[in-house]
Amino acid sequence: MGEFDLIEHYFKRPERHAARVALGMGDDCALLQPAPGTQLAISCDMLVEGRHFVSTLDPFKLGHKALAVNLSDLAAVGAQPLAFTLALALPRADDAWLAPFSQGLLALADAHGCELIGGDTTQGPLNICITVFGEVPMLNGRSQALLRSGAQAGDDLYVSGNLGDARLALEVFRGSVSVPEAVWVAARARLETPTPRVALGLALRGIASAAIDVSDGLLGDLGHILRQSGVGATVEADLATTLVAANEYYTEATGQFNVNIVPEQWRRWALSGGDDYELLFTAPVARRAAVAAAAQSSQTAVSRIGQMDAERGLRLVNAQGQLLPNRYASFDHFA
């Protein structure tokens, strides 16, 4: 199967462009028309050098995750997903891989009304590069985007969903811990098919003062908000630690199954595990009811885990407010 057949076969959708997509796949550029009077032309290419590689991850899940991590970025600015481009390097055009990959990818895309509008395919070590586009409205000339730079001293600090499960699954894959089947299944789903918090991001427009998605670990990503907002934060470590969803299984099953996981490990995974794709955000204390309403309307759990301080720096405390040492580095690809 050739390059163009490959695109036609796996990635071409029926013509059903949204009003803002003036031109989709099949030309040198895609054209978006976010507003009358102009268009945005979009293109994506890939250059690859490398050698053969075969993925061990279920291609359906890989397709889901590749788009999910991008949608998570849209969620973090409160953008409505609109379209995306896909650049794909593959060792060979293999139906047994491409069919489930494209199905996983497009199922999530359809669920968010996010249209594939172009891209590139080439031969090379497996590599997936997606660029996604979303819309953010203006209100009275001001963007409604949730930025990292808007946090104020005194704001509450929140995180959505659960933390640390993806890291737990990774450690099981690595063989460093073993857990009961139910914990493994739950944690693995969080690692392989994360849920982008798009609905929550949209619901938080006009409420949250700052937001980021947690991809490199809670504390590391919080650091970006602190730097860009020029504030500090106090995080109640135990509150975050209880957000490891697998914790529920641990405490509710028998209370005593012999897993080789100490509380410090739970805490480490929650605070710096990475691959969580939850929203970490701040909001004024006066907006607590609005945050609760946003969580409810988006059907997304939200937990308050700390507060922003005028004093710079990041402080970890226990339930009694006592300072804890911070030994939790975030993930860095080149560290």
Add this chain to the structure above:
Amino acid sequence: MGEFDLIEHYFKRPERHAARVALGMGDDCALLQPAPGTQLAISCDMLVEGRHFVSTLDPFKLGHKALAVNLSDLAAVGAQPLAFTLALALPRADDAWLAPFSQGLLALADAHGCELIGGDTTQGPLNICITVFGEVPMLNGRSQALLRSGAQAGDDLYVSGNLGDARLALEVFRGSVSVPEAVWVAARARLETPTPRVALGLALRGIASAAIDVSDGLLGDLGHILRQSGVGATVEADLATTLVAANEYYTEATGQFNVNIVPEQWRRWALSGGDDYELLFTAPVARRAAVAAAAQSSQTAVSRIGQMDAERGLRLVNAQGQLLPNRYASFDHFA
């Protein structure tokens, strides 16, 4: 050096956003504002699996080419470059590679006023994924974009610049031919640092009826115009063949240096060589003066090499109008 240091060090520019770039690097999404009343949020991620690989191409030239092939796509729709994202997989953070790569990339970006607004870096086999954004104006509610679908029977067929030199250089690299130094230098520059025909694409708005950039070979890319416009074409093969720039050296130097290149090879490279990044476009016969003016204003050579026909299919003819066999397949990554 860590991931964030790497971005800061090599790819962070002084804050000088164009009016339409509401937010550049440093948040989850970049925000473009092509028109009042809305913004476009943009993000780019990369997933990589693979093994170590070291490029043999000069990183400065690789940086240039990675953006050039994307700008060539903008040129082919007549778009004004605006911004781009870069996703980069690297075996390791190596200054000796990153410094010249970023310089080559950003020099071309600056030359076109095209701002790097975001992206992603990760560890993996060398892979560069760029997504570029350009603007196309509307006129009386109609897009001014040059599409592949607008060619009409009777239109002239044109190509910019030279053809086949990149393929000649590739064959020299492969050792299948050898050429004099002057030819090698000229051809290699065309392969490694192609010039995107952005100015010509802009000048052809309102004049050309269809356009595409030549990346997979002249005839193969012409096939896209034929299919999408529902027309045929007749190409004068000898006219295209003379567009191999290295030809000049061959005929003008001594007329007899012993290169192992027969006329059929020159022709093959011109018609199906690939990696040319020239503009192939059509325009009504009545617009010949306007095409010439566009070529002059953009300082880009343009050659008329054939015409579009109502009869479907692609016909190659010699200077006497006699049909030639078409044995020139285009490049396909997965064929």
